[in-house]
Amino acid sequence: MKTKEISLCVNGHQYEFSVGKLFGQIPPSETLSKTLRNRLGLTGSKEACGEGACGCCTVIMNGDAVTSCMMLTVDCDGKQITTIEGLADPKTGELDPIQQAFIDEYAFQCGYCTPGIIMSTKAMLDKNPNPTQEEIEDALSGNFCRCISQYHVFNAIGRVVQKGGK
Amino acid sequence: MASTEYRYIGKNTPRKDAKDIVTGKAVFLDDFSVPGMLIGKILKSPHAHAEITSINTEKARNLKGVHAVLTYKDVDQSWKLGWPPQKPILSKRLLYVGDSVALVAAENEETAKEALDLIEVEYELLPAVFDGIEATKDEAPQLYEEFENNVVTPGYPPFQKDGAFWHLEKGDVEKGFEECEYIAEDTISFAKKPAPLAPEPPGAIVQWLGDYNFKVWATSQSSYICKILNSSVIPESDWSIQTFNVGGSYGNKQSMTVQVTSAAVLSMATNRPVKVFQTKVEQMVAYETRLGSQVHARIGMDKDGVVRAVKAEWFVDTGSHCNATQGQVGVGIGEAQLVMAKCQNWDLDTKIVVTNKCPAGIVRGYGGQELNSCLSLLIGRTMEAGNFDPVEVYRKNYVCDGDEYIWRDGRKWKAHSINYTKAINETAAKFEWSKKWKGWGVPTWTSEDGKRVRGVGCGIIGNADVGEDNTEAYVRVVPDLFGDKSHVVMQCNVTESGMGQRSNLAKMVAEVLNVPYELIQLTPPDTVINPTGFGLCGSRGTITYGRAVTKAAEDVKQKLFDLAEPYLEVPTDAMQLENFGVATKARPGKFVTWKQLIPPDLTLTGYGKHTENFSTPNFFIVFLEVEVNLENGKVTVVQMTGGTDAGQVIDPATLEMQCQGGIGSASLDTALFEENIIDPATGRTMTYNMIEYKWRPFNEFPKYDAVMLSSQFDTFRFKAVGVGEIAGASAASACMQAISNAIGKQVSEYPATPDVILKAIGKL
Numbered sequence: 039m040k041t042k043e044i045s046l047c048v049n050g051h052q053y054e055f056s057v058g059k060l061f062g063q064i065p066p067s068e069t070l071s072k073t074l075r076n077r078l079g080l081t082g083s084k085e086a087c088g089e090g091a092c093g094c095c096t097v098i099m100n101g102d103a104v105t106s107c108m109m110l111t112v113d114c115d116g117k118q119i120t121t122i123e124g125l126a127d128p129k130t131g132e133l134d135p136i137q138q139a140f141i142d143e144y145a146f147q148c149g150y151c152t153p154g155i156i157m158s159t160k161a162m163l164d165k166n167p168n169p170t171q172e173e174i175e176d177a178l179s180g181n182f183c184r185c186i187s188q189y190h191v192f193n194a195i196g197r198v199v200q201k202g203g204k
Numbered sequence: 205m206a207s208t209e210y211r212y213i214g215k216n217t218p219r220k221d222a223k224d225i226v227t228g229k230a231v232f233l234d235d236f237s238v239p240g241m242l243i244g245k246i247l248k249s250p251h252a253h254a255e256i257t258s259i260n261t262e263k264a265r266n267l268k269g270v271h272a273v274l275t276y277k278d279v280d281q282s283w284k285l286g287w288p289p290q291k292p293i294l295s296k297r298l299l300y301v302g303d304s305v306a307l308v309a310a311e312n313e314e315t316a317k318e319a320l321d322l323i324e325v326e327y328e329l330l331p332a333v334f335d336g337i338e339a340t341k342d343e344a345p346q347l348y349e350e351f352e353n354n355v356v357t358p359g360y361p362p363f364q365k366d367g368a369f370w371h372l373e374k375g376d377v378e379k380g381f382e383e384c385e386y387i388a389e390d391t392i393s394f395a396k397k398p399a400p401l402a403p404e405p406p407g408a409i410v411q412w413l414g415d416y417n418f419k420v421w422a423t424s425q426s427s428y429i430c431k432i433l434n435s436s437v438i439p440e441s442d443w444s445i446q447t448f449n450v451g452g453s454y455g456n457k458q459s460m461t462v463q464v465t466s467a468a469v470l471s472m473a474t475n476r477p478v479k480v481f482q483t484k485v486e487q488m489v490a491y492e493t494r495l496g497s498q499v500h501a502r503i504g505m506d507k508d509g510v511v512r513a514v515k516a517e518w519f520v521d522t523g524s525h526c527n528a529t530q531g532q533v534g535v536g537i538g539e540a541q542l543v544m545a546k547c548q549n550w551d552l553d554t555k556i557v558v559t560n561k562c563p564a565g566i567v568r569g570y571g572g573q574e575l576n577s578c579l580s581l582l583i584g585r586t587m588e589a590g591n592f593d594p595v596e597v598y599r600k601n602y603v604c605d606g607d608e609y610i611w612r613d614g615r616k617w618k619a620h621s622i623n624y625t626k627a628i629n630e631t632a633a634k635f636e637w638s639k640k641w642k643g644w645g646v647p648t649w650t651s652e653d654g655k656r657v658r659g660v661g662c663g664i665i666g667n668a669d670v671g672e673d674n675t676e677a678y679v680r681v682v683p684d685l686f687g688d689k690s691h692v693v694m695q696c697n698v699t700e701s702g703m704g705q706r707s708n709l710a711k712m713v714a715e716v717l718n719v720p721y722e723l724i725q726l727t728p729p730d731t732v733i734n735p736t737g738f739g740l741c742g743s744r745g746t747i748t749y750g751r752a753v754t755k756a757a758e759d760v761k762q763k764l765f766d767l768a769e770p771y772l773e774v775p776t777d778a779m780q781l782e783n784f785g786v787a788t789k790a791r792p793g794k795f796v797t798w799k800q801l802i803p804p805d806l807t808l809t810g811y812g813k814h815t816e817n818f819s820t821p822n823f824f825i826v827f828l829e830v831e832v833n834l835e836n837g838k839v840t841v842v843q844m845t846g847g848t849d850a851g852q853v854i855d856p857a858t859l860e861m862q863c864q865g866g867i868g869s870a871s872l873d874t875a876l877f878e879e880n881i882i883d884p885a886t887g888r889t890m891t892y893n894m895i896e897y898k899w900r901p902f903n904e905f906p907k908y909d910a911v912m913l914s915s916q917f918d919t920f921r922f923k924a925v926g927v928g929e930i931a932g933a934s935a936a937s938a939c940m941q942a943i944s945n946a947i948g949k950q951v952s953e954y955p956a957t958p959d960v961i962l963k964a965i966g967k968l
Contacts, residue, residue, distance in 0.1 A: 065314075081235035082228015084451065086403050087484040091894035094403055122228035137226040141218050144857035147865070148702030149225035150232060150403045150451025175903035182894065184403055184452050185702045186868040188905050190861060 044115035048078060049124030057112055064111050071095045071106035074121060082122035082153045086182075093181035096154035097121045103161035105180070122153035125160065135198050136160055143194035147185030155181045159195055168199060212711040212721050213922055214914065216857045219707040220726065221449065221700060230449045233423045234481055238409055242271055244470045244480040245316040246462075247306040247323055248490060249298035252560040252887025253332035253345060256296050256305065256325060263322040264308060269315035272473040273323065274307040279469050283438050285461045286525040288357050290348055293437070293465045298327070299347055299524040300560050301888045302490030304462065309470040309478050332560035332887050336395060336496050336521030339557045347524070347558045356522065356556040360530035362432060369614030370530065372537045372552040380513025380549025384504030388585035392578035394936070394954050395496035395521060396879035398870035399488055399897060400567045404451020406460045406491055407481030410467035416441040418468050423481075424460060425453035425701040426739020427731045433459030433528060438468070446730040450701035454568040454869035455741055455929065456492060457701075461527060462563075488897060489889045492565035493880060494870050495532060496521025497574035503544075505586040509597045511544040518554040518575060523563040529556050532571030534612025535669055535742070539572030540579055541610065542666040542821050545603035545619075560887055562880075568869050570742060573933035576665050577874070580937035581952050584944075588644040594941070595632050595641075598664045599625055603821055611668055611818040620819040621918035622925070624849055628664075628825055631847025631911040635827035637662070645948040648829065655835050658842060659946025662827045663934030669742030670926045671817035671919075676735040677752035679713055679760050681808045683799035689784040690798045692717055692724050693807075694753055697737035698745065699729040703928055704858040705745040709753045711854065712922060716757035718781045735811075743822060743926030746854065748814040751920040755812025758921075763808055767801040820919050822927045824848045826866065826935045830942040834965060837958030839876055839943055841906035844935070849913035851925040856912065862928030863910040871932025873900055875939035876955050 042057040044064070055064045055073070064073060071088075074080040074097065083106060086094040090108035097106045098120040125134040136159050139145070146152040155178060162169060162177035169177065174195055183191070224230040261273040276294040285291045294304055306323050310316035333339045339347075339354040347354055359368025381387060408422040416438050424430040427445035434443055443464075450457060463480045470478040482491060501516035518536070522529040533554045540552065567573075587597050603609065604623045611617050632638070640648045640660045649658040677696035684690055694713050700706045710724040727733050737749065765776035768786035771794070772779060778790045785797040802808045829843040846863040853859055865871075870878055877898040881890040891897040916923040936954065944951050949964040962968035 075235075080228070081231075084232065084234070084404065086405065086451070087894045089484070089893060089895070092403060092484075122226075126227055133223070133226065140226045141222045144216065144218070144861065146222075146225050146702075147704070147861055148403070148450060148452040148700075149221070149230055150449075152225050153228045156226060172903075175905075178902035181902060182403055182899065183902075184401055184454070184868045184899070185861070186864040186866075187861060188902055189864055189908060190857070191902075 044112060046114055046117060046119055048074065048080070048119045049121060053078065066110065066112050068111045069107050070109040070111050070114055073111040074106060080121045080123050084150055084153065093154045093158060094151050096157040096181065098157055098161045101161065101164065103158045122157060134160065135201065136163065139194040139197045143190050143197055145190040145194040146187050151181060151183045155183065155191055163198065167202065211715055213715055214853055216855060217707065217711055217721060219704050220710060232404055232449050232451050233407055233421060236421060236448060238411065238421070238477040241409060241477045241479055242309040242311065242474060243313045243316045244307060244309045244467050244478040245320055246304045246466055246480070247320045249301060249303040249305050251298060251327055251329055252301050253330040254298045254327040255330060257328050258326045259306065260324040261306065264319040267315065267319050267322060269311040270308060270319045271476065272309040272470055273319065274469060274473060285437055285465065285527065287360055287436060287528045287530065289436055291525040293469055300562050302562055303524060304466065307466050307470050309474050334559055334561055334882060334884065334887060336498050336519040336557045336559060339559045340555060347560070351558060354558045356526045356558060358530055360528045363531045363534060363612055364614055366614050369534050369612065370554045372550045372610055375549035377513050377515050377549045377551045381504045383506055383512050385507040386586040386589035387502060387504045388582045388589065389502040390582060391498065391500040392581050392952055393498045394574055394577040395498050396954060397493040397496050397561065397564055398874045398878040399493050399880060400454040400456040400869045401899065402452035402454060402457055405482040405484055405487040406457045406463055407479065408460060408464045408467050409477055409479040410464060410471045411477040412468065412471040412475065418443050420445040420464060422447055422460060422464065423450055423457050425450050425699050426458050426741055427699065427729060428697060428737060428739050429458040429741065430460065430464065431731055433461055434464050437461055437465050444732045446728065447699040450699055453701045455570060456567045458566055458741065459527060485893050489892050490562055492563050494567045495529065495564045495571060495574045497578055499575065499578035501579060501582050503582045503586055505590060509587070509590060509592040510600055511547045511583065513549040514544060514547055515551045518552065520554060520556045521559050521564060522556050523559060523561040525558060525563055526556055527563065527565045529565065531612060532566065535667065536571030536575040538609060538611045539665060539667055540575055542603040542668065543576065543664055544601050545607040545609065546601055561882065562889065568929050569871065569933040570669070572665060572667055576934055577936045577954065580663055580934065581940055584941050591644065593641060594662055595628065595637055598825070599628050602664055602823070603666060617668065617818045619821060622820050624823040627823060627847050627849035627913045630913060631825050631827060631845060634909055634911050635845040637827060640829065645945060647946050647948070656831055656833055657946045658829055658831045659942045659944070660827065660829045661938045661941025661945060662825060663938030663941065664825045665930050665934040666821040666823045667742060667930050668818040668821040670744055670822050671747050671820060672742050672744050673738035673748065674813065674815050675737045675748045675752050676811065676813040677749065677756045678735055679753060679756035679810045681760055681798050681802060683802050688797045688799050692719055693727065694724055695727045695734055696749060696753055697729055697731060697734035698740060698749055701740065703740060703745065703862065704855060705740055705749065708854045708858065709749050712750055712754050713757045716754055716761060719784065743929040746924050746926035747919050750922060750924060751814040752812045754921045756810040759810030759812060760808060763810065764798060764801060768796050771796040820917060820925055822925045822930065824927060824930045824934065826938045828938045828942045830939060830946055832943060832946045832961060837961035839956060839961065843907050845909045845911065846931055847911035848927045849915050850927045851915055851917040851919055852923040853912055853914045854922065854924055859912055860910045863912070863931045864908055865928060866932025866935050867900065869932065872935035872939060874955055875936035877957060879955050
């Protein structure tokens with residue numbers, strides 16, 4: 039099999055991978071979720087349902103929130119990817135306003151789904167800094183939260199919107 | 205003491221793991237690995253009841269990267285899951301779709317899955333039974349030789365030390381009914397076994413340590429419960445168990461005996477750590493659901509709206525095997541008494557039944573919810589017969605200080621200090637109940653075109669398990685190596701699974717020792733590192749761990765005072781803790797640091813414990829307004845108001861979310877759309893993934909108001925009562941009541957899907 043190389047830019051870092059079936063290579067069947075979690079150690083996004091229904095594995099790809107368990111890594115060649123680990127300022131550690139608002143509004147319980155919810159929120163607010171409540175709800179409708187943090191999440195997003203993302 | 209006088213108690217405090225949660229640094233089991241770890245997978249039965257007639261694992265064993273393939277031939281048949289021990293880890297006979305046929309351990313997940321496909325199995329199909337009442341009939345297939353008519357032996361010794369408790373007999377039921385003006389009798393079913401559906405699937409990594417000793421890393425919300433229920437599977441075994449942040453549990457991820465023992469026998473076979481982590485589909489097909497509950501009951505109410513007699517037979521479908529369901533039955537019986545606390549005449553009998561369905565077990569609500577969802581509808585019918593306002597009836601009947609009840613241990617307890625009348629009144633007022641309530645079967649609102657109607661309902665529940673089981677804690681003062689301050693280490697076995705309890709306990713310690721909450725260090729949840737702690741279940745964390753850590757901190761305080769006496773030259777009752785030292789108001793300027801008092805390189809340790817006490821039941825009331833579309837049968841929740849009195853509230857934001865949590869984890873929505881749909885021909889779960897199984901997305905949430913009173917109940921130093929567990933436990937029955945009032949027809953079939961509604965109004 040001809041070796042193919044792909045390149046992903048994750049949280050500002052460039053990674054080159056070799057695609058193939060040999061040990062250490064990325065098989066064509068590998069999902070982005072597995073690559074991020076198992077190869078790059080970016081375990082913040084969770085793989086919970088493995089079929090794009092729960093949103094726990096949400097990352098941002100070229101500006102869109104995507105469920106990384108539904109993307110094949112080989113299809114992500116050349117893509118810009120941001121994970122939950124890439125939101126805070128890498129030098130100062132200062133949190134993204136969304137992350138800070140989630141702390142300030144106590145917007146999580148078990149926190150397993152929270153990275154996915156924050157990434158969906160980030161993608162939405164990047165495109166639409168002044169969403170209506172309905173737009174917020176729709177943007178998060180693919181994120182499952184069973185502890186019921188939804189009301190506090192709405193408060194957190196409201197806080198960010200009110201401050202103009204600052 | 206009012207909360208304004210506390211430094212942390214009663215105020216919102218960011219959780220200690222808050223930053224880790226929002227940055228993705230919090231570690232959950234699947235983010236963790238052990239050197240040399242193999243991946244374990246389970247070949248699952250495609251049949252609901254079958255016997256393996258032949259099984260060939262040769263091809264699977266020969267696959268490169270496979271380290272072990274185990275069948276029933278390889279695993280000790282006396283090692284049995286459940287209580288009483290009943291079901292071998294691997295068996296020749298399979299009892300549900302998803303039952304374990306064989307186990308594989310391999311280098312990676314792909315190889316393990318490939319190996320599963322290479323195992324050749326032939327089955328002889330056996331007749332299966334899927335209904336809890338049918339299973340008890342003579343003609344039903346028998347699942348276990350020792351369970352005649354599929355009825356499980358009652359009693360769970362760790363919870364019932366005086367002997368089995370499964371049948372509440374009290375007073376004279378027949379005489380009780382004679383005193384009643386209104387009687388309702390029917391069989392009500394809450395048996396669709398909805399899934400609590402924690403986002404993080406259950407799983408464990410197990411390392412065999414020789415003999416029958418194991419090290420476990422697990423997604424368990426309580427490592428101690430995990431230890432208890434796995435210890436009875438492998439005789440003379442010992443388990444040291446570490447947990448992580450847990451991605452939702454709702455009481456459901458505790459013992460995980462299938463995952464833990466599967467990984468354990470694979471680890472013994474390979475001498476490597478083995479991880480068994482379920483996929484979401486495996487979780488939804490083969491992991492514990494809510495209990496199936498079918499109740500035939502007769503409830504009588506007197507002319508004043510007080511329940512005077514209850515006669516009931518409760519069939520509890522625990523699926524393929526019984527993993528201490530006896531405890532849930534005991535609590536269910538107890539919770540029924542709290543709701544009908546003035547009733548002196550009871551005959552409430554129970555049968556735990558095994559069926560060819562996925563195992564059912566512990567879920568938030570713990571039997572009480574499953575029973576309440578049935579009994580409440582009958583209480584409602586007696587109220588309707590007497591034309592009583594349900595709020596008035598609940599107020600009259602709900603347990604308060606002085607009422608007696610038999611709890612899950614079979615012992616009589618008397619309610620102490622609690623009184624929830626004010627909480628009932630304030631929650632009703634917030635919901636505007638008296639304005640919305642128009643009477644039984646009368647909608648509160650009808651749209652102009654007459655196509656949509658609204659109705660209201662309410663439900664009540666409580667649980668005395670808030671004081672269950674024993675727990676201990678250490679608090680250590682560790683002087684800093686440099687400077688003259690100290691750190692405080694809180695050492696108790698508490699896992700964070702979303703309730704914020706680790707942080708709440710740190711607040712209590714900070715309060716007692718008068719140190720910044722931020723400086724309290726917590727040991728990781730682990731059965732070896734920490735003294736014994738039963739874990740968080742039944743909302744026990746607040747009272748039991750609260751008392752243990754508070755007493756441990758008070759012990760530290762007293763020891764510091766004793767040590768400070770020669771320095772301060774005042775009696776200890778004139779001393780106070782401040783700034784990591786001891787001071788006294790009597791002699792200003794006199795101050796000694798903890799570091800000076802504690803010998804160099806040593807620490808000062810305090811000890812505290814809680815012993816089981818069932819005398820302070822908690823309380824939660826749910827009010828609902830629903831809108832029913834009479835054309836398509838769809839029900840929408842318009843308003844939900846949840847009310848409680850948590851004693852002293854420890855952390856308002858956390859408590860509010862616990863209240864809101866009553867919408868999730870198979871609670872409210874078990875009245876509307878949550879159900880496991882099983883193909884009656886094959887026994888297979890049709891709702892096997894998160895697309896087929898219905899759950900409430902972000903854009904379908906009703907308006908929610910939480911009413912949280914903060915009375916000062918006599919529980920422990922901080923006067924609090926835990927409450928989260930039951931926040932949704934009466935929501936399903938309240939919802940049925942609201943629907944029935946909206947459409948003017950009794951609806952008693954869970955869940956009230958559009959076809960149920962359309963049938964009720966005669967359109968189907």
